[in-house]
Structure formats: structure tokens, C-alpha cells
Amino acid sequence: MSNFKDTVLVSGGAGYIGTHTAVALMEAGYRVVIIDNFSNSEPSAIEGVKQIVGHDVIFEQVDTCRTDELRRVFERYDFSTVIHFAAYKAVGESMDEPLKYYMNNLLSYMNILELMKEFKRPNVLFSSSATVYGDADVLPVTENTPRKPATSPYGNTKQMAEDILRDCCAAYEGMYGIALRYFNPIGAHPSALIGELPRGVPNNLLPYVTQTAAGIRECISIFGNDYDTEDGTCLRDYIDVVDLAAAHVAAVDRMTEKKMKTKYEIFNVGTGRPVSVLELVTRFEKANNLKLNYRFAPRREGDVPAVWADTALANKELGWVAARDLDDTLRSAWAWEKHLRGIK
Numbered sequence: 001m002s003n004f005k006d007t008v009l010v011s012g013g014a015g016y017i018g019t020h021t022a023v024a025l026m027e028a029g030y031r032v033v034i035i036d037n038f039s040n041s042e043p044s045a046i047e048g049v050k051q052i053v054g055h056d057v058i059f060e061q062v063d064t065c066r067t068d069e070l071r072r073v074f075e076r077y078d079f080s081t082v083i084h085f086a087a088y089k090a091v092g093e094s095m096d097e098p099l100k101y102y103m104n105n106l107l108s109y110m111n112i113l114e115l116m117k118e119f120k121r122p123n124v125l126f127s128s129s130a131t132v133y134g135d136a137d138v139l140p141v142t143e144n145t146p147r148k149p150a151t152s153p154y155g156n157t158k159q160m161a162e163d164i165l166r167d168c169c170a171a172y173e174g175m176y177g178i179a180l181r182y183f184n185p186i187g188a189h190p191s192a193l194i195g196e197l198p199r200g201v202p203n204n205l206l207p208y209v210t211q212t213a214a215g216i217r218e219c220i221s222i223f224g225n226d227y228d229t230e231d232g233t234c235l236r237d238y239i240d241v242v243d244l245a246a247a248h249v250a251a252v253d254r255m256t257e258k259k260m261k262t263k264y265e266i267f268n269v270g271t272g273r274p275v276s277v278l279e280l281v282t283r284f285e286k287a288n289n290l291k292l293n294y295r296f297a298p299r300r301e302g303d304v305p306a307v308w309a310d311t312a313l314a315n316k317e318l319g320w321v322a323a324r325d326l327d328d329t330l331r332s333a334w335a336w337e338k339h340l341r342g343i344k
Ligand code: UD1
Pocket: 089, 091, 092, 129, 130, 131, 155, 184, 185, 203, 204, 205, 206, 208, 220, 221, 222, 223, 224, 234, 235, 236, 277, 300, 301, 302, 303, 304
């Protein structure tokens, strides 16, 4: 007899959201099997997880596109649930190299689903994105807000993966699925031992901000100040990655405790509060007591003016709320960047 609640396979568990979720699951009493091929992450991320939980972790270096490697993981570990994070995520790159995205993101996913079916493992939790809403007609978006046609292969893989999971859950008796639609994850674990590790020039706002604060980038470009918003900059729903990790634990609990109302469910995971790009930058300065260089630049192609979540369903059904204060989140992001760069 083990003392674990259950075992969870976390693919892409060395990544930004994967590491935070693995920690949260272990702290909640789950046994976690992490797999990753380090295609966009580092072994140091696993070391960070070990330090936080205070013991060794189960890790296998596996490429989820390789059925043989993945099969061995299924043979070796008896998990009931998989959380599938492993995917490429750079929107711009997906436009230049669509096949790279379709091959990797869909092949790995179908391998997982096929083996879940074969090994009769019931629960699949998929990392979806607010990107599926596109430029929504009504804000905030609820889970019933119609999806807009994807504007990038990356976004398309998220939409397709949602539909594949819906169809599998409808067809296969023993399969259950939850898709979590993340808004904009930011921040880092309060220990500053894990966080986002972007390679090259960051595409996302917060890593760009922290790297500018660290002196690695000269100036932040705020993409567009002529949007139809109060200060003219885009509105987003920035969710602390630790809160996001907690939402995964709540979703895993719901699956393993058999509390799902239908075989396939979707939840928005955001704060429900829109924050403008300019506000985020200036709040970062105040929260961390520093000054940043920033300038207004032309709009970035493909950006939607505004999107934020209606979180009522996740609050009610998952019993989860985004609890962390934005200023604390912004401090955690800076603490992590300082840890990475050895800044005192
Ligand atoms: C982006 C992706 C989205 C993906 C998500 C993953 C696009 C169009 N969307 O969301 O599909 O799921 O990342 O994390 O790439 N900004 C600046 N200057 C910068 C960087 C960003 O002003 O240097 C602004 C953007 O215009 C946007 C906001 O900051 O208004 C947030 O940008 P970002 O962090 O890239 O996230 P999204 O674009 O919302």
C-alpha cells in the first residue's frame, strides 16, 4: 500500500507550467512521473523541482513523439492520469514552420491518447489556451464563447487537440478529458528555484520585461498604443503560474475522484481581471522599485486587442480561484530572473 493519492504522468514536466504543476501535485499528495525531452527546457528545471519538494523525483527523458519510448513509460508506471504539456508554443515560428508544429504537437498527443486507450488509463488533462477564442465578440469570454478560426498553426493545434479529446471521450467508454484554457501565465514559484526559461529573445511580455530589468535587453517595445482600450494598449488576463498549477491539481482531483459532470469538460483558467500592457509594465516597476526603458511600437500582427476570462465555471466546479496578488506575482518574476542571472 502506498500513501499516494494516485499517480500522474506529466509530459513536458520540465517546462514552465509543467514544473510548477509537478510541484503542486506532489505537495497535494500525488506521485508524479515527469517526462520531457528537454527540447525547450533544461535539466536544471528538474533540479529546481527536487529542491522545492525536498526529495528525488521520478524523471524519464522521453520524446513523446516516439511511441516506443512512450510505451515503456506506460509499461513501467501505473498512472491513472496524464497531463499533456509537451508541445511547441512559439506562435511566430509556427507560421514559418507549420509542419514542425503539426508533427510535434499532434503526433505526441495522439501517441499519448492511443496508449491511454490501449493501457486503459482513464484521465487526460490537456493544456489548451485562450488563443482558441481569438478576437472574441463579447468579453469576458466564457467556455461557451464560440471559438474563432485559428490565426496560426500553433493556435490550430490547440483547437484540433481540444476536438480530438472531445471525440475520443465520446467514443471510448473508459476515457475522460479536461481541457484547461490558460490565459497569460506569468510569475514564478515563491522559492525562485523554478520559473520561465525562454531561449533566445522572449516573445512573451513578462520575460521581456524581466530581461530588460536585468540589463539583457535595452528597451521594451509596447506593441500598439492605439487600441480601443483606456490607455490604448492591449488588455490581457495575467494568471500567476502557481495559481495555474493549483488549477491543475483541482482538475486532477475532479477526475480521480470521479466528480466530472460530463466525460469531456473545458475550463477557463484566468483571474477574470483585464490588465493593460502599460499597466503591467508600470506595476512591475512599482512592485520591484526599479525603472524600465520602454517605448511605444507598432502593433504586433495577430494580437487581439483584449481578452480576459469569465472564471465562474472554474471557480464553482473546480472550487478554485486565482488567489495570488498581481504585485506579488510581479515580484516573483523578478526574483526568478535575479536568481537566474545571479543578481543580488
Ligand atoms: C501569446 C500568443 C498566444 C499563446 C501565448 C502563450 C500571440 C499573438 N499570442 O499570447 O497564442 O497562447 O502567448 O504564452 O503571440 N507585448 C508587448 N511587447 C512585447 C511582448 C508582448 O507589448 O515585447 C504585448 C502584446 O502585444 C500583448 C501582451 O503584451 O498585448 C501579451 O503578449 P504575450 O505575452 O506575447 O502573450 P499573448 O500575445 O497574449
